[in-house]
Amino acid sequence: LHGVAQHPASRADMRAVLQVFENYQKARVNFVQTVAELATRPQNIEALQNAGVMQLLRPLLLDNVPSIQQSAALALGRLANYNDELAEAVVSNEILPQLVYSLAEQNRFYKKAAAFVLRAVAKHSPQLAQAVVDSGALDALVGCMEEFDPGVKEAAAWALGYIARHNGELAQTVVDAGAVPLLVLCVQEPELTLKRIAASALSDICKHSPELAQAVVDAGAVAYLAPLIQSPDGKLKRQVCACLAQIAKHSVDLAEVVVEAEVFPKILNLLKDMDVYVRKNAATAIREVAKHTPELAQLIVNAGGVGAMVDYVAEARGNARLPGIMTLGYISAFSETLALAVIVSKAIPPLVNAVVTEPEDHLKSAACWSLGQIGRHSPDHAKALADANVFPKLLAVLLHDSSSEDLKTKAKRALKSVIQKCVHLPALEPLLHDAPENILKYAVHQFAKVLPHDVAARRSFVTSGGLQKVLELQPEPGSKLADFVNAIKEVYPPEIVDYYSPNYSKQLLDMLDPNATGE
Numbered sequence: 001l002h003g004v005a006q007h008p009a010s011r012a013d014m015r016a017v018l019q020v021f022e023n024y025q026k027a028r029v030n031f032v033q034t035v036a037e038l039a040t041r042p043q044n045i046e047a048l049q050n051a052g053v054m055q056l057l058r059p060l061l062l063d064n065v066p067s068i069q070q071s072a073a074l075a076l077g078r079l080a081n082y083n084d085e086l087a088e089a090v091v092s093n094e095i096l097p098q099l100v101y102s103l104a105e106q107n108r109f110y111k112k113a114a115a116f117v118l119r120a121v122a123k124h125s126p127q128l129a130q131a132v133v134d135s136g137a138l139d140a141l142v143g144c145m146e147e148f149d150p151g152v153k154e155a156a157a158w159a160l161g162y163i164a165r166h167n168g169e170l171a172q173t174v175v176d177a178g179a180v181p182l183l184v185l186c187v188q189e190p191e192l193t194l195k196r197i198a199a200s201a202l203s204d205i206c207k208h209s210p211e212l213a214q215a216v217v218d219a220g221a222v223a224y225l226a227p228l229i230q231s232p233d234g235k236l237k238r239q240v241c242a243c244l245a246q247i248a249k250h251s252v253d254l255a256e257v258v259v260e261a262e263v264f265p266k267i268l269n270l271l272k273d274m275d276v277y278v279r280k281n282a283a284t285a286i287r288e289v290a291k292h293t294p295e296l297a298q299l300i301v302n303a304g305g306v307g308a309m310v311d312y313v314a315e316a317r318g319n320a321r322l323p324g325i326m327t328l329g330y331i332s333a334f335s336e337t338l339a340l341a342v343i344v345s346k347a348i349p350p351l352v353n354a355v356v357t358e359p360e361d362h363l364k365s366a367a368c369w370s371l372g373q374i375g376r377h378s379p380d381h382a383k384a385l386a387d388a389n390v391f392p393k394l395l396a397v398l399l400h401d402s403s404s405e406d407l408k409t410k411a412k413r414a415l416k417s418v419i420q421k422c423v424h425l426p427a428l429e430p431l432l433h434d435a436p437e438n439i440l441k442y443a444v445h446q447f448a449k450v451l452p453h454d455v456a457a458r459r460s461f462v463t464s465g466g467l468q469k470v471l472e473l474q475p476e477p478g479s480k481l482a483d484f485v486n487a488i489k490e491v492y493p494p495e496i497v498d499y500y501s502p503n504y505s506k507q508l509l510d511m512l513d514p515n516a517t518g519e
Contacts, residue, residue: 031060040078058093073102073110080120087128099117100114100136116159195228213246229267251292287324309327314350369413441480
């Protein structure tokens with residue numbers, strides 16, 4: 001009887017005991033979920049940090065309730081993502097080894113959250129990415145790439161890309177861990193987000209060196225990436241174009257791999273894409289192919305690439321314009337014929353527009369450089385620039401006080417190289433009035449070369465006031481400019497030279513002055 005009386009009481013006691021545990025569990029769930037929610041808003045971060053949130057979350061990563069582990073990892077990831085100081089705290093609190101251990105053991109939800117923390121720490125700096133590598137994360141992340149769940153693969157690929165993006169050494173550790181073939185498999189998966197993140201990670205590996213790009217090529221990546229430039233998904237096209245650009249930029253051989261995947265002329269359509277980043281990344285990929293050899297540049301010309309790129313440069317604004325401007329310069333640099341193809345496609349007006357209207361000096365510089373590459377080949381090429389009134393525009397940026405040193409250098413070089421080919425003298429005459437001596441001497445030299453052989457030019461040079469302007473110059477005796485001025489004087493009769501010399505009227509008046517004539 002005594003034992004029976006005890007039984008209901010013991011059940012009540014058990015309930016009371018279990019209630020304590022349930023309350024504690026609810027409190028932990030409430031704590032981690034609330035912290036994870038608070039961590040989504042930047043204004044809460046400092047208060048969380050000051051309250052010692054890291055030390056409190058750390059033991060919850062090893063909680064016996066899976067949902068608490070996941071929420072703790074998610075909260076840590078959001079904190080670490082916020083700034084490098086919080087990411088450092090994840091490292092200094094020795095949280096990484098726990099995460100790496102759990103990556104191999106836990107369910108898919110936890111794996112996603114843990115990979116997110118690793119990515120959030122690695123993104124800030126090479127030192128923090130190295131800490132993630134040193135914690136043994138690479139093998140665990142590569143293991144996650146072989147999971148069935150696409151969300152886990154995505155989280156792991158994203159973390160691997162963030163480790164690889166900082167420098168060649170870190171990217172090499174990702175390659176050595178065997179990530180590349182698995183990333184190439186992810187590019188072939190049906191899920192769009194997984195494709196995007198895998199293409200982005202491959203791009204982050206390729207960008208550092210020819211050897212790393214070769215590792216990606218050897219895994220067969222290009223054959224699977226190239227067809228995706230026709231995907232309807234804008235974000236995927238961005239990443240694919242970026243990756244192809246990072247492969248093509250390193251060498252002729254790698255650029256040829258991209259070309260052989262038959263991206264031309266399809267990639268030219270992307271210069272008209274709805275998405276501004278797709279357009280820019282496609283232009284960048286085309287630039288990285290065009291820059292290597294005359295043959296590759298010719299291939300782009302044959303595919304209709306110059307006309308498409310001219311339209312792109314005419315429509316784009318700001319930094320998005322840069323790859324287009326440079327592509328036109330690279331193609332023109334190789335030969336007269338290629339430069340002529342660029343002129344015929346009406347490339348000069350949008351390049352002049354960039355020199356005049358772009359607010360940023362590095363864009364003006366690139367446009368000056370490209371105009372120089374177009375005009376430096378022959379008198380015909382130089383005349384095309386002269387007819388488009390390019391010289392005054394280049395001179396204006398050269399003389400502008402606020403122009404950067406690089407812009408002044410590029411404008412000066414372009415003027416010099418094109419003037420030296422220009423025999424269309426009317427275009428050079430305004431330079432006699434405005435140009436500084438380091439440009440002036442090239443213009444005067446052209447007159448000295450052309451005038452001896454051209455009677456009509458000699459006459460118009462007098463009537464336009466050009467001769468008078470040259471005679472007003474006061475070059476250093478013995479300088480090149482002085483030699484060129486003397487050469488011009490020699491093609492005219494002395495009377496004409498005297499007549500247009502600045503002190504001629506004074507000499508005539510002196511003849512009327514009786515004191516001067518000695519009467």
